[in-house]
Amino acid sequence: KKGNYDHFMQKEIHEQPHSLTTTMRGRLKDGEVLLGGLKEHLKTIRRCRRVVFIGCGTSYNAALAARPFVEELTGIPVTMEVASDLLDRQGPIYREDTAVFVSQSGETADTLLALDYALENGALCVGITNTVGSTLSRKTHCGVHINAGCEIGVASTKAYTSQIVAMAMMALAIGSDQISTHARRNAIISGLTSLPSFVSEVLKLDAEMKELASSLIDSESLLVFGRGYNYATALEGALKVKEVALMHSEGMLAGEMKHGPLALVDENLPIIVIATRDACFSKQQSVIQQLLSRRGRLIVMCSKGDASDVCSNGSCRFIEVPGVADCLQPVINIIPLQLLAYHLTVLRGFNVDQPRNLAKSVTTQ
Ligand code: UD1
Ligand code: BG6
Numbered sequence: 001k002k003g004n005y006d007h008f009m010q011k012e013i014h015e016q017p018h019s020l021t022t023t024m025r026g027r028l029k030d031g032e033v034l035l036g037g038l039k040e041h042l043k044t045i046r047r048c049r050r051v052v053f054i055g056c057g058t059s060y061n062a063a064l065a066a067r068p069f070v071e072e073l074t075g076i077p078v079t080m081e082v083a084s085d086l087l088d089r090q091g092p093i094y095r096e097d098t099a100v101f102v103s104q105s106g107e108t109a110d111t112l113l114a115l116d117y118a119l120e121n122g123a124l125c126v127g128i129t130n131t132v133g134s135t136l137s138r139k140t141h142c143g144v145h146i147n148a149g150c151e152i153g154v155a156s157t158k159a160y161t162s163q164i165v166a167m168a169m170m171a172l173a174i175g176s177d178q179i180s181t182h183a184r185r186n187a188i189i190s191g192l193t194s195l196p197s198f199v200s201e202v203l204k205l206d207a208e209m210k211e212l213a214s215s216l217i218d219s220e221s222l223l224v225f226g227r228g229y230n231y232a233t234a235l236e237g238a239l240k241v242k243e244v245a246l247m248h249s250e251g252m253l254a255g256e257m258k259h260g261p262l263a264l265v266d267e268n269l270p271i272i273v274i275a276t277r278d279a280c281f282s283k284q285q286s287v288i289q290q291l292l293s294r295r296g297r298l299i300v301m302c303s304k305g306d307a308s309d310v311c312s313n314g315s316c317r318f319i320e321v322p323g324v325a326d327c328l329q330p331v332i333n334i335i336p337l338q339l340l341a342y343h344l345t346v347l348r349g350f351n352v353d354q355p356r357n358l359a360k361s362v363t364t365q
């Protein structure tokens with residue numbers, strides 16, 4: 001079942017041009033988004049007071065990646081909940097809320113308990129899941145199956161990118177009655193259509209990421225700084241590195257750098273800075289300058305052709321990625337980090353598909 005690949009994680013990373021195609025199949029027609037699972041509920045969602053995203057692990061990170069464009073395209077305030085934390089706090093959920101549950105398996109205990117809680121509180125409950133017939137799919141009022149195909153590697157890869165794309169389509173469908181965002185929606189729809197070919201292009205960085213991994217093999221820690229659309233990319237890239245490569249890694253908001261993390265910077269600690277083109281680009285350029293002035297060991301992820309603009313003094317390494325519509329860039333940017341985590345794991349001699357102490361689906365609290 002692994003075909004020409006050594007591990008399921010590797011197969012699933014390289015499968016993403018295909019899995020993203022199946023996520024979108026039949027759902028983008030003549031510049032319109034058709035989500036059969038949501039269409040009867042769009043009016044209710046448009047009238048809600050708030051969208052609350054709820055999930056665990058990678059699925060939470062996918063929702064975090066969706067947050068900016070859901071806010072932008074719908075105008076509805078979006079809040080984020082890690083499922084266990086919502087339960088610990090018994091945080092407020094109201095009838096006027098749309099609670100969106102994101103789960104690859106649809107069987108994660110914390111997420112399902114949070115679903116029961118939101119149902120009791122009368123919220124409209126929407127599922128985003130890869131598993132038809134799962135408890136999440138059955139118990140939610142409506143939802144979207146991401147159709148990424150079975151994911152076997154414990155570390156989620158292709159489900160993450162398909163979840164983001166499913167939520168982009170959801171945001172487009174909710175916002176489709178808005179005239180002011182019409183041109184923006186069309187640009188995103190055409191971005192979605194071309195996304196699989198850009199994913200194929202970024203996968204060509206495989207050998208380069210293996211080489212980068214070999215330079216990081218003995219590091220004790222790896223920081224990843226992102227912001228805006230790519231804050232989630234930083235968290236998810238770091239999660240991949242810690243869960244499979246068993247290396248300490250933290251994703252951080254670049255805007256918070258001065259408020260603590262800067263104290264960690266020295267010439268040994270590797271730091272990945274995500275600085276692809278979007279409205280935050282100039283802010284990320286100044287973050288890079290501040291890190292360089294503290295002799296930081298930088299690996300900059302930037303848009304193709306931007307390397308010399310981003311760091312001209314020759315002291316950075318680069319990961320150059322193709323540019324897509326800004327809000328879809330997280331789908332591209334996570335892929336080199338998935339490849340990096342994969343190669344780092346193999347080079348460090350750890351089990352890729354079955355990391356120490358982890359389970360694919362955590363069905364107990
Ligand atoms: C559905 C069919 C698909 C078919 C297509 C043709 C299924 C599972 N899907 O896809 O095979 O090709 O019509 O038009 O038979 N749902 C939830 N919670 C979730 C996810 C989904 O309640 O977390 C519900 C949806 O609201 C919907 C149903 O499950 O009622 C199927 O969802 P989905 O597969 O996403 O719908 P379609 O894309 O229309
Ligand atoms: C587990 C997995 O912790 O559950 C993670 O090891 C996953 O990879 C998380 O992200 C949430 O799983 P699900 O199925 O709810 O998306």
Ligand code: NA
Nearest residue numbers: 137138140141
């Ligand atoms: Na359902």
